[in-house]
Amino acid sequence: MNLKQLEVFIKVAESGSFSKGAEATFITQSTVSQHISALEGEFGVKLLDRTGKGALPTEGGKILLERARKLIDYAKEIPVAMARFKGVEEAELNIAGSSIPGEYMIPAALPLLISRFPGVTIVLRQGDSRDVLGKLISEEVELGVVGGRFEEESLEFMPLADDELVLIAPAGHRWSGKKGISKEDLLGEQVVLRETGSGTGKAAAQALREAGIDPARLNVAAHLGSNEAVKRAVIAGIGVSFVSAVSVQHELEQKSLVQVPVDGVSIKRQFFLVGRRGRELSPAALAFRTIMTEMYKGN
Structure with a gap:
C-alpha cells in the first residue's frame, strides 16, 4: 500500500468512475485498475462494486475510504510543516535548564531569540542538572544548560x-x-x-x-x-x-x-550547553545555541 494507491482509490470511490478517477490523478484507466486490484489483493477484501450506477464502495471499501481520507489529508500537511521547520517559522523549541540557567540565564536570552525569530514558541523545562540530562537522553528536549559536566557518553557538553x-x-x-x-x-x-x-x-x-x-x-x-x-x-x-x-x-x-x-x-x-552527541539540531535549536553563545561565551 502506498499514498498514490490510496489517492486513486479515494478519487474512484468519490466519483463512482474509474475513468474520472484516472483523470483526477493524471494516470491511465488501466493503471487505476491495477492500483485498486493491488489494494484489494493486499487486504484480501473487495473494495468496489461495479454497478449500473458506477463504482460504489463495498462495506470494506467504506472503512478504507474513511481512513484513507484522513491519511491523505495528514500527508498534505507534511510539506507545510517541513517548510516551517526549515524557516524557523511557527516552530516549537523544547529546552531545559538546571536551577541557575533555567531561572536566570535562559530567560535573559529569550527576548533576543523571540525578536529575531518571532514564530518560535519556547517550552522551557526546569529541574536539577540530572533531571535536565535525563530529559535530553529521553529526547524530551533538544538542548539543555547545566552547571556542571557529567559522565554521559551519549551527551556533548559545550562550555x-x-x-x-x-x-x-x-x-x-x-x-x-x-x-x-x-x-x-x-x-x-x-x-x-x-x-x-x-x-x-x-x-x-x-x-x-x-x-x-x-x-x-x-x-x-x-x-x-x-x-x-x-x-x-x-x-x-x-x-x-x-x-x-x-x-x-x-x-x-x-x-x-x-x-x-x-x-x-x-x-x-x-555552565555547559548540552546536546545529544551525533544528532542534528533543528533550526530553532541552532538559533537558540547561537544566541546563548553570543550572550555568555567568554563571560
Whole structure:
C-alpha cells in the first residue's frame, strides 16, 4: 500500500468512475485498475462494486475510504510543516535548564531569540542538572544548560560561561562586614544545601574537599530543591549557603543577604550547553545555541 494507491482509490470511490478517477490523478484507466486490484489483493477484501450506477464502495471499501481520507489529508500537511521547520517559522523549541540557567540565564536570552525569530514558541523545562540530562537522553528536549559536566557518553557538553559560588548569610548576621571567615567558622555554622543532583551542590562539595573541608562535617540544616528556596531559607535565618553569584545580585543590592568570603575557598565552575552527541539540531535549536553563545561565551 502506498499514498498514490490510496489517492486513486479515494478519487474512484468519490466519483463512482474509474475513468474520472484516472483523470483526477493524471494516470491511465488501466493503471487505476491495477492500483485498486493491488489494494484489494493486499487486504484480501473487495473494495468496489461495479454497478449500473458506477463504482460504489463495498462495506470494506467504506472503512478504507474513511481512513484513507484522513491519511491523505495528514500527508498534505507534511510539506507545510517541513517548510516551517526549515524557516524557523511557527516552530516549537523544547529546552531545559538546571536551577541557575533555567531561572536566570535562559530567560535573559529569550527576548533576543523571540525578536529575531518571532514564530518560535519556547517550552522551557526546569529541574536539577540530572533531571535536565535525563530529559535530553529521553529526547524530551533538544538542548539543555547545566552547571556542571557529567559522565554521559551519549551527551556533548559545550562550555558556555564561567560562574562563581559565593557564601551568603542573612542581613545582620554576625559575619556581616567581615573580610573573611575561617574554615572552622564554616564548620560551626548551620548550612543550607541543594539537593543531590544539583550542579551547584556538586561544585560546592568538590571545592570544599579541595580546600580541605569534608562536606560530611558540615552542620546541614536542610537540603532544598531550588536556588530560590535556598535564598529564602537563608533570609529566614535557617543557615548560610553557597549559591551562584549570578543568582544573588538582586538580594545583595537590596541588602537582604550579605556575601561572606571564606579563607582559602574559591569556588569556580562552568555552565555547559548540552546536546545529544551525533544528532542534528533543528533550526530553532541552532538559533537558540547561537544566541546563548553570543550572550555568555567568554563571560
